Amino acid sequence: MPHVVQVTEHLCHMLCRLQSIYATCCAGYRALMSHVVQVVLGVVKFLVVVFGGLLVGTICGLLSSFITKFTNSVKVVEPIIIFALAYMSYLLAEMFHFSGIVR
Secondary structure (H helix, E strand, O other), X not given: OOOOOOOOHHHHHHHHHHHHHHHHHHHHHHHHHHHHHHHHHHHHHHHHHHHHHHHHHHXXXXXXXXXXXXXXXXXXXXXXXXXXXXXXXXXXXXXXXXXXXXX
C-alpha cells in the first residue's frame, strides 16, 4: 500500500513564499549584473576615447611639427598649417568616434 503524503495548507503557503523570494532574488541579481555590465562597458568606452584621441592627436602633432620644420623661408604659412592640422586632428578623432566632445 503506497504512502500518501498530504500537503497541508501551511506547507503550500510556505512553498509559495519561497518561490516568490527565489524569483525576487533572481530578478535582483539579473538587474545588478546588468548594471555592472553597463558600468564596465562605460569604463571601456571612456578608455577607448581617451587613448584613441591621444593617438590621433599625437600623430597629427608630429605631422604638424614635421611640416613646419621645413617652412623656414615662409613663416606666414606656419600658423595656417598648425591650425589646419589641429582641426584635422579633431575631424579624424570625430570620424573614428575618439573625440570626447559631445554635440
